[in-house]
Amino acid sequence: METIVFSLLNGTIYGLLLFMLSSGLTLIFSMMGVLNFAHASFYMLGAYFAYTIMGVTNFWLALFLAPILAGVIGMGVEKWGLRKVHANGHVAELLFTFGLAYLIDEIVKIIWGRVSVNYQVPDSLNFTLFTIYGSDYPAYRIFILFVAIFMLVSLWYLLKKTRVGLIIQAALSHPHMVGHLGHNVPLVFMGVFGAGCALAGLAGVIGGNYFITDPAMAVQMGPIVFVVVVVGGLGSLEGAFIAAMLIGLLQTSAVSVNASFADIFGFLGLSATSEVGSITISSLAPMLPFLLLVLILIVKPTGLMGDREV
Amino acid sequence: MKNFKRAVLAASVSVVAMASAAAADVKVAFIDPLSGPFGPSGDAAFTSYKLAFEHLNANGGLNGEQVELTGYDNKVSPKESLVQLQKAIDSGAKYIFQGNGSSVAAAIIDAVNKHNARNPGDEVLFLNYAAVTPAFTNEACSFWHFRFDAHADMKMNAITDWIGTRDDIKKVYLIGQDYIFGEAVAAAASSQLAEKTPNVEIVGNELHPLGKVKDFTPYIQKIQSSGADAVITGNWGQDMTLLVKAAADSGLKIPFLTFYGGSLGAVAALGEGSIDTLYQVSEGITNIDAGEEQNKLIEEYKERFPDYDYYYHRAFVAVDMLAAAAEKAGSTDVIPVAKALEGLTVEGAYGPVTMRAEDHQAQQNLYISTVSNDVKYGVDNIELGWKLVDNGTIEAASAEEPTTCKMERPE
Numbered sequence: 001m002e003t004i005v006f007s008l009l010n011g012t013i014y015g016l017l018l019f020m021l022s023s024g025l026t027l028i029f030s031m032m033g034v035l036n037f038a039h040a041s042f043y044m045l046g047a048y049f050a051y052t053i054m055g056v057t058n059f060w061l062a063l064f065l066a067p068i069l070a071g072v073i074g075m076g077v078e079k080w081g082l083r084k085v086h087a088n089g090h091v092a093e094l095l096f097t098f099g100l101a102y103l104i105d106e107i108v109k110i111i112w113g114r115v116s117v118n119y120q121v122p123d124s125l126n127f128t129l130f131t132i133y134g135s136d137y138p139a140y141r142i143f144i145l146f147v148a149i150f151m152l153v154s155l156w157y158l159l160k161k162t163r164v165g166l167i168i169q170a171a172l173s174h175p176h177m178v179g180h181l182g183h184n185v186p187l188v189f190m191g192v193f194g195a196g197c198a199l200a201g202l203a204g205v206i207g208g209n210y211f212i213t214d215p216a217m218a219v220q221m222g223p224i225v226f227v228v229v230v231v232g233g234l235g236s237l238e239g240a241f242i243a244a245m246l247i248g249l250l251q252t253s254a255v256s257v258n259a260s261f262a263d264i265f266g267f268l269g270l271s272a273t274s275e276v277g278s279i280t281i282s283s284l285a286p287m288l289p290f291l292l293l294v295l296i297l298i299v300k301p302t303g304l305m306g307d308r309e310v
Numbered sequence: 311m312k313n314f315k316r317a318v319l320a321a322s323v324s325v326v327a328m329a330s331a332a333a334a335d336v337k338v339a340f341i342d343p344l345s346g347p348f349g350p351s352g353d354a355a356f357t358s359y360k361l362a363f364e365h366l367n368a369n370g371g372l373n374g375e376q377v378e379l380t381g382y383d384n385k386v387s388p389k390e391s392l393v394q395l396q397k398a399i400d401s402g403a404k405y406i407f408q409g410n411g412s413s414v415a416a417a418i419i420d421a422v423n424k425h426n427a428r429n430p431g432d433e434v435l436f437l438n439y440a441a442v443t444p445a446f447t448n449e450a451c452s453f454w455h456f457r458f459d460a461h462a463d464m465k466m467n468a469i470t471d472w473i474g475t476r477d478d479i480k481k482v483y484l485i486g487q488d489y490i491f492g493e494a495v496a497a498a499a500s501s502q503l504a505e506k507t508p509n510v511e512i513v514g515n516e517l518h519p520l521g522k523v524k525d526f527t528p529y530i531q532k533i534q535s536s537g538a539d540a541v542i543t544g545n546w547g548q549d550m551t552l553l554v555k556a557a558a559d560s561g562l563k564i565p566f567l568t569f570y571g572g573s574l575g576a577v578a579a580l581g582e583g584s585i586d587t588l589y590q591v592s593e594g595i596t597n598i599d600a601g602e603e604q605n606k607l608i609e610e611y612k613e614r615f616p617d618y619d620y621y622y623h624r625a626f627v628a629v630d631m632l633a634a635a636a637e638k639a640g641s642t643d644v645i646p647v648a649k650a651l652e653g654l655t656v657e658g659a660y661g662p663v664t665m666r667a668e669d670h671q672a673q674q675n676l677y678i679s680t681v682s683n684d685v686k687y688g689v690d691n692i693e694l695g696w697k698l699v700d701n702g703t704i705e706a707a708s709a710e711e712p713t714t715c716k717m718e719r720p721e
Contacts, residue, residue, distance in 0.1 A: 006531045014525075114345035115353065116548070118575075128561065135534045136561030211524035212552065216346050220522070255528040258514075283488060286519050 002133035007253035013141055015248025016148035017210075020203040021221065022228040022240045023155060024196030030172050030235030031192050032082070034090050037097040040222035041104035042197040046070045046204025047213045048112055051119040059122035063147075067201035074197025078190045101218065109215045116214035144206050151202065152241075159237070168192060172235075227289045231296045233306020242304055247289045254285040335375035336642045338363070338405045339398035341391055341418070344383040347521040348547040350574040351410050354618040355439065356381050358625035359407060361611055366633055373636035386410060386521065388417035395421055399434055404644055405632065407625075409440025409459070410547070412491035419446060422454045433644040437632065439624050442569070443494045444711075447671035451715035456651055456670040458628040458663075462491070462544065462569070464711050465591045466498040468676050468704050469542060469567045472589075474507050475701070476540075479565070481513045483538035485529060487549055488517035495544035495569070513538050521549060526556035534562055546570035554588065555579040563587055572621050577681055578690035584681040585694070594623035594660035595679045595696040596687040604659040608687060619689045627658050627674075631665060645720060661706065669715035676709045678702035 025039045049066035050059075077100065085096045120126075121140045129139040159165040171178045171188045179185045204217075211217070228247060232239030262270050262277030270277040296303060340359055342352035363379045371377060380403070382394035391414045398406060408418055415438055426433040436454055438446065442461045446452075473479050484499050486492030496515055503510050513536040518529060530553075533541060541564060545553055550573040554566060558580050564587065571577075571590035580588055594600075596608050596619070608620040632647070634656050639646035652667035661675035678699050685695035 002531075002535055006528065010525075010528055010531075109345070115349040116347075131561070133535065134561075135531050136559065138559045212347075212548065214347065220524075252528050256532055258532075283517060283519075286522055 002135075003256045004253075005132065006135070007249065007256055009137070009141070011249035011252040012245070013144050013148075013248070014252055015245035016145065016152070017203055017207050018224065018228050018248055019241050019244035020148055020151060021200050021225050022232070022244055023237060024199040025225055026229050026232065026235055026237060026240045028193055028196045029229065031189055032086070032093065034093040034097070035226065035229070036196075037094065037222070038077075038100040038104060039097075039196070039200055040218040040225055041101045042070045042074060042200040043204040043207070043221055044108060044213075044215070044218040045073065045104065046201030047119060047208025047217065048108060048117070048204075049201070050205040050208060051112075051117050051213055054119070054122070059124075063202075063205055066205045067198040070201025070204070071194040071198030075190050075194035077197075078193035082193070083186065083189075101222070105215060105218060112215070114215060116212050119209045119213040121209045140210065144210060147202070147206055151199070155199075155237075224289055227293045231289075231292055231303055233303025236303065236305040236307075239303055239305030247292065250288050250292070251285050254288055255282045257281040336372050336377045336405070337398075337401065337403040338377055338379045338407065339382055339395075339401075339403035340379060341382045341384050341394050341398065341406060341408045341414075342410045343386045343547075344381055346385055347549075348386050348410055350618070351547040352383075354574060354615075355409060355622045355625055357615040357618060358611070358620075358622040359629065361607075361614060362626045362629035366629055372633055373640065373642050375642050384408075384414060386414060388414050391417055392421055399425065404434055404642070406434055406436050407439060407628070408436065409438060411489075412441040412443035412446070412494070413489050415441030415443070415446060416450070416490065419450065419452050419455050423452055426454055435644045435648055437628055439622070439628050441491070443491050444498070445490075445494070447669040448714045451669050451713070451717055453648065453670075453717055453719050456648075456665060456672075458624045458631070458672045460591075460593060460674065460676055460709060461671065461711070462494045463498045463502075464709050465569050465676065466495065466502055466542075467709065467711070468591045468678055469589075470499070470502040470506050471704075472567070472678055472699075472702075473503070473510060473540065479510060479539045481511050481536070481538045481540075483514040483516075483533045483536055483541045484512060484543070485514070485516045485518065485533070485541060485553070486544045487520040487546075489520050492517050492520075492544055495542075499542050518549075521547070523549065523552065526553045527560060529553070530556045530560045530562055533557075534560065538564060540565040540567060542567045544569045546573050548573075551575040551579055554584070558583050565589055567591075571681075572619075572689070572696065574618060575690055577694050578692055580681075581692075582683070582694070585683060586680055589678060589680045589699070590696065591676055591678055592621075592623075592696075593627070593674050593676060594658070595677055595698065596620050597679075597682075597685045597695055597697050598660060598677065600659035607659075612687075616691070619687070621689075623658075623660065624672075627656065627663050627672075630656050630658070631663065631672075664706070666710075666713075669713040669717065671713065673706045673710050675706050676704040678704070 021043055025036060028036050046066050049069050050062040053062035053065050082093060085092045125140045125143050127139050128136040129142055130137050167183055168188060171185050175185050228240055228243045232243035260278055260280045340356050343349050344352050359379055363377050367376050382398055384391040384394050395418060408415060418436055422434055422436045438455060438457045440459050442459055444461045444463045447457055484496050486495050500512060550570050554576050566587060567589045569591060571588045577584050611620045631654060635647045635650035635654055636642050639650035651665050655662050655664040663672050663674040665672050679696040680699050681694050682697035683694055685697050688695040
């Protein structure tokens, strides 16, 4: 029972963080038709900006300023970079974002050093909220939960219930028509790209001190984010949400399963001492998202909720 | 014009070649992670070697020759290490230092063996200061490999003996990194506990991916629900720091018996909670009074490299031993030095260190320490530091383990 409760709690938080990251990516994809390889780099930038801003002011200011900063940089990249490259087709765009990811990686290493920085949870949130089954539960985790849910609800409201959301949705699927109606489509694109990057930055601000802030965080987070977007269906926000939660729960709950292959397939004659039989489910946890990716691509190439092929 | 460019290029290349030839007589390579999750572990050791070789050069060098130390970043990848090793050998390095990661050490031993077999007269020597998988000085031993750190079985002996003296520890949880070293630690712990303390139960034996886990909370919660009284871990670097950080966040307050609790940031992550819960086995700790000269070294290190603490004592011992061997051999050539190293004893700050000739495993005192707030030298730039536990000294003779090594020596 306690295992299930812990897995649900930790999995939900991890899943929400993943969604925060992948929502921006999937929005950008549906707009430009290109996967932004540098997306996880904005996650990293968010964490580092927050660390620096927190050093001179406080965490709460960092929570607002760092995502805005990441968003502004994202808009700059769209306006002066991607828009120019766009004329040369998708491959050029893909290569551009690929190079950008490396560039940001190196810049981060130059400015903040090659090893992790000491980005701490703020003192005001650094306490035990409650104790379940003899284990303390830090308040910061619940804080992440609330920030993520708040962001989720605002995003949903913005896209589905406001006029801005209406124009964005229209511009995503029929940019020319929206342009003829007198809306500034390039501005909409720039805004969406910036917002996507800001969301990644926000995930970095709250994920950077929950995990660790180092120059490898973008490289390590990048593949998982792509898995979320592809499993959910390219360009589908709902799909990304379902996939993020699925992967979050799957990965954290797998860690707490002690069973080995021998326990599960023992009836087939697999012995616990054999090479395959001694593999435990918990040691497979980091591999599971990619297993899911492969399975989804075989069974349903459009992803869970998507309508276009990868 | 083209010819002119070529001439300039050729001239500049020869200038570079001459400059590097004149700058140093003996080249030493340091191959370890200098970036990424294990960057601090590698860099702390690199800075220790830097200081040790500076002192050596100031005192007349290696048998009268100056030493040039170069760092190579291997990102803890065996594949990358081999590339860096080749780079080091190509630039003329004769002595190779490496320690972080037994997977890397295994690859280097293999590569050095092959290189030396193929290039007689141009041998290189591998001086391992921290990769502690027992096999390297047992079934996989090599004449070209010397180990200056106590191996996993020796350190585990210290830990299991200590558990035997504690009546309150009945259930032990093993957690480690999923590679050759983590497996060696788990195997040593299970076999030694079964032998020495049959009434102690192992309630968990877990391996997690090396350097990939960002949040250890699910593992900690598993430890909590197992009802363990103590945790044994060989984790190092970021895996050590994040493990105890998650333990602190989840309120797990049981002894952590570690090899590398001294990893940068582990004590700071636990804070006051580390007192009498975080234990480590090491070849020396700064708060054992080892005389004025050692204190001066500790203080100089801290002043030069304020991000780190004096932790890699064995790095200084290794350089001392290399210097003593070169002097004894009257040469800086690899084979005479290697032969002189065999059976050599130097007087270290925390006791004598002898390089056993049979298997090239250094024999030295081991110390079990825990964190205290009543110490002369703190770590992680806070007041807390390592302090010897009662009966925490294991003399070199009792730390010694037999070996199965059958070494092949060159003529």
